[in-house]
Structures are given as structure tokens and as C-alpha cells.
Amino acid sequence: MNLWPLVLLATTASAQWINYPTPGIPRTPDGKPNLAAPAPRTADGKPDLSGLWEPAARGADPQFTDIAKNVAGGLPFQPWAADLVKARRADLNKDDPDGHCQPLGLVKMHLHPYPRKMIQIPGLLLILFERNTTYRQIFLDGRPLPEDPQPGFNGYSVGKWDGDALVVESTGFKDGLWLDISGTPLTDAAKVTERYRRWNFGNLEIDITVDDPKAYTKPWSIQVNQTIAPDTDMLEFVCQENEKDVPHLVGK
Amino acid sequence: MIKLILTLAAGAGMASAQWLNYPTAGIPRTRDGKPNLSAAAPKMADGKPDLSGVWMADGQTYFFDLAAGLKPEDVVMLPWAKELQQKRIDNEHGDDPLSRCLPHGVPRVNTNGLFPFKIVQTPGLVVILYEQMNLFRQIFLDGRTLAKDLNPTWLGYSTGRWDGDTLVIETSGLNGKAWLDTQKSRPATDALRVTERFRRTNFGTLEVVATINDPKTYAKPWTTTTQKMFLQLDTDILEFICNENEKDLPHMPVGK
Incomplete structure (x- = not known):
């Protein structure tokens, strides 16, 4: 059973900035956003990833439920990790951190249905997430990446340009993260690499490689596609406000 | 040779832990290399003041009492609000939504001098990232x-x-659920409008003043005294997830 719809907050599109035209978007003569325009660049000539992005599938990315969906042959699990996913699925994923208003970690957040705003300035790429109003x-x-960092849900991320692709390395994850609703694990040994490529104004491709020898016998990769969400903005979402679902997350 | 060793030693120190000791770029310095926090405030390319940086309130004075430094006649609560405030104080502010991992509201979110916040300024948008509650x-x-x-x-x-x-x-x-301050437990409603004024008086100092305008709660608008925020060097905001392994709730005082 898919539990994540239980924690979605049904927000109505009342008159905040849900319909405010985004400044600076290239438009066709009839005023519509021109998503096929070339990707913008910053003053130093690098691609500018800034914008409000959502999964290309409009809803959750299909890999949100099962991150191995497009991985030929499935994931190269260590035996304990394969058993863990089976056990979590059998128990209806009741311990999914999402259902307990915990952070999802950087990989699952790329797959989450709610919009996220990327803000790129010299020295920093900031991502603001509607989900839990976090960053x-x-x-x-x-x-450099920190040595012996205090573990976190998002870890620590540094990036540099490789041509027109932004390559980001992250380490310092706390143990026990879920990569999808199925409960695919990520351990504190993981190193995650993302390659961001904005190939035109409206489209962003993110290749994610998970290198986690505690849980997998070799690194594996997925691709995430996102599109610009023009003329709107994020709402506030505070998962733990009036939270009523947890007593019902009892598994089998 | 000694200089090289010292540099190497310093480098090793900086790479440890997380980025709590990573040097902040672009700090003006005095001739002996120390940060010069009384240098002029920087400006953006468009000439506007640049408020970017990691800042922290000076202590928790305004977090405890947003009206610190004001005279009693400056803050006039309507009767229902005074009653609610007293109830909250009698209950040792145990119902504070902030202690249930809910957001602080505005302007309280700026006031807690235990946690820094980062201002990221772009021409059309200023973003403030708050360490407390992430x-x-x-x-x-x-x-x-x-x-x-x-x-x-x-x-x-x-x-x-x-x-x-x-x-x-x-x-x-604003939803009227957040409290304006902690020890004084001042209420507000969804009629609240807040005006904050941020002024970077020099490189290392931000002065903040807030006006509370809530005719459903206060007989007239009132403006705080000047709160100082200081630039935090060579550090960054950490991850703070309030509801991770949260154990305090069963110990909170309940209403009488």
C-alpha cells in the first residue's frame, strides 16, 4: 500500500503567489513560458540552474516508489539490504521516515512530488524545498568535503563544473536513510554523486550515482528528469502540524 | 620552513569535523590579518547594501521578551490577550508551539541567539535560512x-x-498560532502584520527593529527596541531536525 498520499497536505490554490508570473522567464509571442529556449547562464558563463523545478512526470517521479524501477537487473544489494527491503515492504513501509515527518535525504528529495527552488549564486547552490519548508x-x-563530519540527513555537499554539467559529491550521511518508499537503504558509508545538466530553459536532468559498499556490491545510477514550474511558487508545508497519521501506521 | 609547518597544521585543523572552522571568504582584515568587523558594510553590484552572511542574535533577550526595553504603556494588550498571556505564563509556557517543533513565526524566528541564520541575497529575492528548525x-x-x-x-x-x-x-x-516571545508568551492573531527593518551598520553588525501591528490583539502597533545581530565568522549553519528522536513532549507541563 502506498502510504505517502496520507501525508500530502491538500492545499487549495487560493490567492497567494500561486499564480504570480515569474520574472525573467523567456516567453513566446503569446506570453507563454518558452521552455525550449536555451538554458540561461550566469555572468561567469556557467549554466544557471536557478528556477522552480518539479518532477517531469508532474506528481512524484516514478522512482519515488521504487528507485530501482529503471535499473536493469535490479540493484546490486548486499544480502542483508535485499532482506531489509523485503521486510519493509511486507510491513507496508510503516517506518518510512516520510510518514513520520522526518527529512528524506537528498536522493529521495529529488524524487518527491513537491516543487523545489534552486538558487545559484557564486560559491553556493541553494535548494529550497516546499516539503517541510527546508533547504x-x-x-x-x-x-573540500569535511573529514569525520557530524552525520546528517542531507550529508555535506560540494560541487564543481565539468563543462556544462555540475558535479556534486556528498558524504556524511546518517545511517538508516530510505531512498524510496520501498525502503531501499542508504548507509553512513555512502558517497553520492549527482550530475546536474540543464539542457534547455525548461528541463533539468540529474544523474545520481550511489556508491555505498555497506549496502551494495557496486555503485549504481539512476536518472531523474525535472521541468520548470513557471509562474507559481512554493507554499509553506509543516508536516508535523496537526499530524494525525502516525497512530495508523501499524503495518500488518 | 616553520611557516610551512604552521600552514599545514592549520590546514589539517580546518579539514576536521564539518564546516564549523572553514574560513569565510571576503572578510576585510586589519594590517595584522585579523578580521575587521567595523569595516564598512559591503554592497551588491547594483549598489544596494549586501546583507549576506551568517548572523546570530546577540543573546536571547528578545526571544524571551520581544518588548525588552519598551515602557509598559508601549504594549497595550486587549483583555482577552492579557488573560491568555497570563494562562500561558502560569503554565510555564508549556504549550509553546516551538517546543513541539513547530515554527517560531515572525519576528521571533530572528531572535534566538543560540542559533545562527544565513542571509542569501540576490537582486529580486532575499532568502533567510534558519538553523533552528531548518x-x-x-x-x-x-x-x-x-x-x-x-x-x-x-x-x-x-x-x-x-x-x-x-x-x-x-x-x-501569519496564522496567529505562533507566540511572539517565550517567557512573556505574547499572543497574536491572523490579523498580525509585521514590519522588520534590517540595517547592516558595519561589516559585522546587523540592526533589526520589528513593528507588531495586530489590532485584534494590541490596542496600537508597537515597535521593538533595536536588536543587534553579529556576523558569525568561519562557520556555517548546521542541520537541526527538531522532531528526530524527540523525547521531551511527555515531560512538558500540561495546562491546569
Whole structure:
């Protein structure tokens, strides 16, 4: 049973900035956003990833339920990890951190249905998430990844340009993260690499590679596609406000 | 040779832990290399003051009592509000939504001097990232107006404009559930409109003043005294997930 719809807050499109035209969007002569225009660039000539993005599928990315959906042959699980996913599925994914208003971590957040705003300035790519009104920082200022960091849900991320692709490395994850609703695990040994490529104004491709030898016998990759969400903005979403679902998450 | 060893030692120190000791770029320095926090405030390319940086309130004075430094006649609560305030104080502010991992509201979110916040400034948008509760606020400087009939929220909807060197932020669409302060437990309603004025007086100091305008709660608007925020060097905001392994709730005082 798919539990995540239980924690979606049904917000109505009343008159906040849900329909405010986004400044600076290229438009066709009839005023519609021109998503096929070339990707914008910052003053230093790099692609500008800034914008409000949502899964291309409009709703959750299909990999949100099962991240292995498009991985030929399935994921290269260590035996304990395969058993864990089976056990979680058998128990109706009742311990999915999403259902307990916990952070989802950077991989699952790319797949989440709610919009996210990327803001790119020199030295920093900031991502603001509608889900739980939270944020993630990706440092582009040349700093190294920290050694022996305090573990976090999002870990620590540094990025640099490889041509027109932004390559981001992240480590320092706390143990026990879920990569999807099925409960595919990520451990504290993981190193996650993302490659962001904005191939035109309206489209962003994110290749994610998970290198986690505690849970998998070799690294594996997925691709995430997002599109611009023009002329709107994020709402506030506070998962733990008036939270009533948890007593019902009892599994089998 | 000694200089090289010292540099290597310093480098090893900086790479440890997380980015709590990573040097902040672009700090003006005195001739002996120390940070010069009384240097002039920096400006953006468009000439506007640049408020970017990691800041923290000086202590918790305004977090405990937003009206600190004001005279009693400056803050006039309507009778229902005074009653509610007293109830909250009698209950040792055990019902504070903040202690249930719900957002602080505005302007309280700026006031807790135990946690830093980071201002990220772009021409049309100022974003504030708050370490406590891992929240953000967006302040739109692109000329949009605050809509009517706003879906009420904890942190509201904010627009900003420049008044000389001061960023004036107007916020409405607040849900009235957040308390204005802690020990004084002051209430507000969804009629609340807050005006914050942020002024970077020098490189290392931000002065903030907030006006509370809530005719359903206070007989007249009132404005806080000046709260100072200080630039935090060589550090960054950490992840803070309030409801992770939360154990305090069963121990909170319940209403009498």
C-alpha cells in the first residue's frame, strides 16, 4: 500500500503567489513560458540552474516508489539490504521516515512530488524545498568535503563544473536513510554523486550515482528528469502540524 | 620552513569535523590579518547594501521578551490577550508551539541567539535560512504585492523594499498560532502584520527593529527596541531536525 498520499497536505490554490508570473522567464509571442529556449547562464558563463523545478512526470517521479524501477537487473544489494527491503515492504513501509515527518535525504528529495527552488549564486547552490519548508546547501567555493563530519540527513555537499554539467559529491550521511518508499537503504558509508545538466530553459536532468559498499556490491545510477514550474511558487508545508497519521501506521 | 609547518597544521585543523572552522571568504582584515568587523558594510553590484552572511542574535533577550526595553504603556494588550498571556505564563509556557517543533513565526524566528541564520541575497529575492528548525523564509524584492486572502502560515508571506540603506520587510498571512516571545508568551492573531527593518551598520553588525501591528490583539502597533545581530565568522549553519528522536513532549507541563 502506498502510504505517502496520507501525508500530502491538500492545499487549495487560493490567492497567494500561486499564480504570480515569474520574472525573467523567456516567453513566446503569446506570453507563454518558452521552455525550449536555451538554458540561461550566469555572468561567469556557467549554466544557471536557478528556477522552480518539479518532477517531469508532474506528481512524484516514478522512482519515488521504487528507485530501482529503471535499473536493469535490479540493484546490486548486499544480502542483508535485499532482506531489509523485503521486510519493509511486507510491513507496508510503516517506518518510512516520510510518514513520520522526518527529512528524506537528498536522493529521495529529488524524487518527491513537491516543487523545489534552486538558487545559484557564486560559491553556493541553494535548494529550497516546499516539503517541510527546508533547504539544502551545495558549496561551490572549492572547499573540500569535511573529514569525520557530524552525520546528517542531507550529508555535506560540494560541487564543481565539468563543462556544462555540475558535479556534486556528498558524504556524511546518517545511517538508516530510505531512498524510496520501498525502503531501499542508504548507509553512513555512502558517497553520492549527482550530475546536474540543464539542457534547455525548461528541463533539468540529474544523474545520481550511489556508491555505498555497506549496502551494495557496486555503485549504481539512476536518472531523474525535472521541468520548470513557471509562474507559481512554493507554499509553506509543516508536516508535523496537526499530524494525525502516525497512530495508523501499524503495518500488518 | 616553520611557516610551512604552521600552514599545514592549520590546514589539517580546518579539514576536521564539518564546516564549523572553514574560513569565510571576503572578510576585510586589519594590517595584522585579523578580521575587521567595523569595516564598512559591503554592497551588491547594483549598489544596494549586501546583507549576506551568517548572523546570530546577540543573546536571547528578545526571544524571551520581544518588548525588552519598551515602557509598559508601549504594549497595550486587549483583555482577552492579557488573560491568555497570563494562562500561558502560569503554565510555564508549556504549550509553546516551538517546543513541539513547530515554527517560531515572525519576528521571533530572528531572535534566538543560540542559533545562527544565513542571509542569501540576490537582486529580486532575499532568502533567510534558519538553523533552528531548518526553515527558510523568502522575501520577494521583485515588486510583487502581498496578496489578499492569504492561506495562513507560520512564517507568512514577505515582500521587501529598500529605504536608503535599510531593507524594509512586510509580512502578513501569519496564522496567529505562533507566540511572539517565550517567557512573556505574547499572543497574536491572523490579523498580525509585521514590519522588520534590517540595517547592516558595519561589516559585522546587523540592526533589526520589528513593528507588531495586530489590532485584534494590541490596542496600537508597537515597535521593538533595536536588536543587534553579529556576523558569525568561519562557520556555517548546521542541520537541526527538531522532531528526530524527540523525547521531551511527555515531560512538558500540561495546562491546569
